[in-house]
Amino acid sequence: LGVSPATLFHVAYARVLASLAGRSDVVFGTLLLGRMNAGVGAERIPGPFINTLPVRMDVADTDVVGAVRAMQAQLAGLLVHEHAPLALAQKVSAVSASAPLFTSLFNYRHGGQSAGGGASVRGGAAGVELLFAQERTNYPLAVAVDDLGVGFAVVVDAVAPGDAGLVCELVEMAVGELVGALEVAPGAALGGVGVLPLSVREQVVDGWNSGAVSVPEVSSWVGLFERWVVRDPGAVAVVCGGESLSYGELDERSGRLAGVLAGVGVGLESVVGVVLGRSVDVVVALVGVWKAGGAYVFVDPSYPVERVGVVLAEAGPVCVVTDGGLAGGLPGGLGVPVVCVDDPVVESAAVVRPVLGDLGVAAYVMFTSGSSGVPKGVVVSQGAVVGLVAALGPVLGAGPGVGVLQFASFGFDGSVLDVAVVLASGGCLVVASEAERADVGLLTDLVVREGVEVASVVPSLLGVVDPAGVPGLGRVLVGGPACSAPGSPTRSGSP
Secondary structure: OOOOHHHHHHHHHHHHHHHHHOOOEEEEEEEEOOOOOOOOOHHHOOOOOOEEEEEEEEOOOOEHHHHHHHHHHHHHHHHHOOOOOHHHHHHHOOOOOOOOOOOEEEEEEEOOOEOOOOOEOOOOOOOOOOOOOOOOOOOOEEEEEEEOOOOEEEEEEEOOOOOHHHHHHHHHHHHHHHHHHHHHOOOOEHHHOOOOOHHHHHHHHHHOOOOOOOOOOOOOHHHHHHHHHHHOOOOEEEEEOOEEEEHHHHHHHHHHHHHHHHHOOOOOOOEEEEOOOOOHHHHHHHHHHHHOOOEEEEOOOOOOHHHHHHHHHHHOOOEEEEOHHHHOOOOOOOOOOEEEOOOHHHHOOOOOOOOOOOOOOEEEEEEOOOOOOOOOEEEEEHHHHHHHHHHHHHHHOOOOOOEEEEOOOOOOOHHHHHHHHHHOOOOEEEEOOHHHHHOHHHHHHHHHHOOEEEEEEOHHHHOOOOHHHOOOOOEEEEOEOOOOOOOOOOOOEOO
16 A cells, blocks of 8 residues: 555554544544654754644544555645644644543654663664663553564553553554455455454453353343242332332232323333332333333433433433323423323223333433433343343342342433342332432431342442441442442442
């Protein structure tokens, strides 16, 4: 293609960065010599002329040859402006002055040798001895490629918890895969160029996804729930605010609601909005939606009416489930039926048999917080919910008669762990009310009073509640942001 190795490495790094960032459109800084367009005699002026300017590439919808050609043109264009300050590039961009143009740096260096400290050390002049060299960077991730003339060396500086060694492997893998694609499949998509080394890929595909857990042969989560309805209909299924429902009662009430929902058009792949306060009615609604074959999208009624409207409009529900006290506060212009769980029509409806589809149909829609813009929804299948029950049931420790605290917001997917796993395992779901979630004393009283043995909570709660001091609480799962409580796990992630 008549391009330099530097161009190939820039493309490969764009592919790696897209993988690390979880987005296709990436921007990173590249280092330029600064002297080629600095005027006559620039080569005689001592001091660093090195400058940094942004490179942008969208790895989606482009083939490997097109990506290399585009990067070659972009780098050639940057050379014309290599003397331009980064502050000028920031000024003429559409990026706010308070935000950086990029937080990752890429440096292709000619003729360097990797020193022990990660510095690029050029051949010294006669009589000059290098005593010490060490690099520093202001960026969370800095990747340097040293062109040694007979090969290349990759040097990475990464702020914890970034894994510098892994990034080196990703870059090496991406370059090899890119060259291979250019040789045998020039029309291949850049987004399909592999970045995971074999050992890492085996860990992701096999080590963390071994499939050793046996998934029950059911057509939906409802089948797992109904097994416990048959086995022990009198066992307590859900408790909240002094009200409780047995498995038989929950089955009956959710079955009546499912019949009403089916009457307004809910079926397989239908989305149903659920706008309810924390109560046993929420659990009735979720199970009822699943029995009708639909997928629920929960919207907290305490949210501003604008957010409620945005989420419901984006999800496109065929109806909304709420109660009489909240129905009047729903956004106007929804244009869909509103079903109130406390309506006499629902309370007297006939119990219907659940609609059983397949594990590929939708189970729920969960929206992001919208902190970076408009909330975005993700659809999760019944198969994923059944898999969750099979994989995390033993981890949660749910089982017949085991009380499990339901603390997470029903608009957060951590709530699915509680509801789906507990009710498919014969346990008792103890739903904390809004008041109990906001008051440590009330929450502790609830746990002790209802005999809660297991809780799944966010790490911040451990900062104000010591599980060891709560009688009867034997297992606590923590997930979400990093734990900061003394002696607690420090690794973030899902339970």
